[in-house]
Amino acid sequence: MRQVDHFIVGERPAPTRKANVWNPSTGEVQAEVVLGDRDLLERVVATAKEVQPAWAATNPQKRARVMFRFKELIEANMQELAELLSSEHGKVVDDAKGDVQRGLEVIEFACGIPQVLKGEYTQGAGPGIDVYSMRQPLGIGAGITPFNFPAMIPMWMFGMAIAAGNAFILKPSERDPSVPVRLAELFVEAGAPEGLLQVVHGDKEMVDAMIEHPDIPAISFVGSSDIAHYIYRRGAEFHKRVQAFGGAKNHGIVMPDADLDQVVNDLSGAAFGSAGERCMALPVVVPVGDETADRLREKLIPAINALRVGVSNDPDAHYGPVVTPQHKERIEQWITTAEREGSEIVIDGRGFTLQGHEKGFFVGPTLIDHVTPNMSSYKEEIFGPVLQIVRAKDFEEAVRLPSEHQYGNGVAIFTRNGHAAREFASRVNVGMVGVNVPIPVPVSYHTFGGWKRSGFGDIDQYGTEGLQFWTKKKKITQRWPDGGGDGSNAFVIPTMS
Structure with missing residues (x-):
């Protein structure tokens, strides 16, 4: 070996x-x-x-x-x-x-x-x-x-x-x-x-x-x-x-005016890419208002069902297996916990197997709706291909959710409204903010780092x-005397006089 x-x-x-x-x-x-x-x-x-x-x-x-x-x-x-x-x-x-x-x-x-x-x-x-x-x-x-x-x-x-x-x-x-x-x-x-x-x-x-x-x-x-x-x-x-x-629990705020087709495309990569094993993944989406949430959910379901899970060298796969059997088990336990806590498992990735690779550590893409801030599955990092929907009634609640979470790595807002985006970026208590950018990792000549835990x-x-x-x-601090030897260039401590 x-x-x-x-x-x-x-x-x-x-x-x-x-x-x-x-x-x-x-x-x-x-x-x-x-x-x-x-x-x-x-x-x-x-x-x-x-x-x-x-x-x-x-x-x-x-x-x-x-x-x-x-x-x-x-x-x-x-x-x-x-x-x-x-x-x-x-x-x-x-x-x-x-x-x-x-x-x-x-x-x-x-x-x-x-x-x-x-x-x-x-x-x-x-x-x-x-x-x-x-x-x-x-x-x-x-x-x-x-x-x-x-x-x-x-x-x-x-x-x-x-x-x-x-x-x-x-x-x-x-x-x-x-x-x-x-x-x-x-x-x-x-x-x-x-x-x-x-x-x-x-x-x-x-x-x-x-x-x-x-x-x-x-x-x-x-x-x-x-x-x-x-x-x-x-x-x-x-x-x-x-x-x-x-760790992290990054949120994506979706305003009612957002381009939902673009949001769904962004979420497909940000939530499920690399099987969600990224500290800058976007595992929580926060639509503002039930109408926005319902429209987003309707578009997310076919997009998530279309994701291809494959072996790591499959050029057509959107993502591959998770890293160890223990981590696969942990992710599936979190999905079960979310279900027990009262959230709705819309798309269930538990028990997923890939034909010909039944022993691989695969977790299917998972969508969970009606998640609330008091649930442990929301409070903790799942670190897998799991997207949770937390519905916010208004903009103020959407700002408060990531601001009050124990983690403060990244957050994104999706909107066409410049004032809303500017207000959100200024007020949210998170270290890295994206405006219509789902994974706001700064370029190398800026700097990377989150807040809180x-x-x-x-x-x-x-x-x-x-x-x-x-x-x-x-x-x-250096001084080069210009000579003379008469003490006229003696160094003294500066005074107010």
């Missing part, structure tokens, strides 16, 4: 623990991933400490050239990366290419590191005194990434961290570990020093070791909210800089905020 090992420098220790890597389309174990421990992390950190100073001393132009070559290699190997990702995650190949592409866009931004690293300068802040600042790397960064975007999110993290002069240790999800390892291989091929980007596999033992290690000053995490909160709290105890992004920490991912997270700012 294929074995997925760590990507580190030096001899790899004999594995003591392993985890299964499934093929979600067939329901079979396709590989085993080796799990590391604290001793392995010590070796990896020691290597990172050796290579990082020389990389930090490398001028930004040369670092940018490595990022450019890495970008070219990703583009040249796009099909291979997408197929490998698809085989372990279950998302269809086109979705997998999108996963890689969105990560690549952050690498493209990192290619401009000489520009974004520039500091500030003030000439003549006082008599003969200039003040300037510089951004310097932290040393070693660590990233802990989820299964649902095994290419994009690692590149969000290590692209900015390494371009800024840091070494990086990546711990990807053990559910689909092969693409992160392949990215690290391509990074070395692009000209990066060996040991600058290392990949270690592990579970909670490895996570705790990263949190507690004194030579790792910063950790970035994406995953569930409970674990995000744990890492944020524990990281603070060990005096680390932490950004930790959690969707995000812990003050600095968002990628863009200029990503640069801030992976660097520390040094401020210099």
Whole structure:
């Protein structure tokens, strides 16, 4: 059986623990991933400490050239990366290419590191005194990434961290570990020093070791909210800089004047694409008024029934299987919970099987109506191909629903009314807002991050905020005396006089 090992420098220790890597389309174990421990992390950190100073001393132009070559290699190997990702995650190949592409866009931004690293300068802040600042790397960064975007999110993290002069240790999800390892291989091929980007596999033992290690000053995490909160709290105890992004329950507000045909088309992709396993999926639609809700429901039913569920390499499939048998069971339990709570299961995806792939982890597209805010199936993240309808009586209730939810990652409003859209965007208590855009993930030169239990920490991912997270700012006040030696140029503390 294929074995997925760590990507580190030096001899790899004999594995003591392993985890299964499934093929979600067939329901079979396709590989085993080796799990590391604290001793392995010590070796990896020691290597990172050796290579990082020389990389930090490398001028930004040369670092940018490595990022450019890495970008070219990703583009040249796009099909291979997408197929490998698809085989372990279950998302269809086109979705997998999108996963890689969105990560690549952050690498493209990192290619401009000489520009974004520039500091500030003030000439003549006082008599003969200039003040300037510089951004310097932290040393070693660590990233802990989820299964649902095994290419994009690692590149969000290590692209900015390494371009800024840091070494990086990546711990990807053990559910689909092969693409992160392949990215690290391509990074070395692009000209990066060996040991600058290392990949270690592990579970909670490895996570705790990263949190507690004194030579790792910063950790970035994406995953569930409970674990995000744990890492944020524990990281603070060990005096680390932490950004930790959690779950979501994104809402799509549909105003009575919205183009419902476009809304249905957008919802089909945003709610069911990648089997709903996206923190920026749109699993809750909020039509304003019963008339809007009834018209939307009437259009949604045939569109959802027309969705094609297939194996990950089926070019005609709209989405593929979910990642593990445990996750399939969890999603179906949430559908049952919603039914027991009194909502209406309009289209039921439980018990779905695909002919010839009966052991695969497939969940059929599901539509649930008459969901109310007091239901646990509304309060919690389902993370599957399930769309819930929560009916709002008016605009005020439509603003209140996402604003009062425990998660605050993304939200969208569908309308032709500019005033309504502007008012909604200004008032809603959510970190990322789309206006007639169902999945409002900002482009790479902006920044990504949610609010409330969707995000812990003050600095968002990628863009200029990503640069801030992976660097520390040094401020210099300097004065060059013009000579004389008579004390006339003595420095004194400024006073109001």
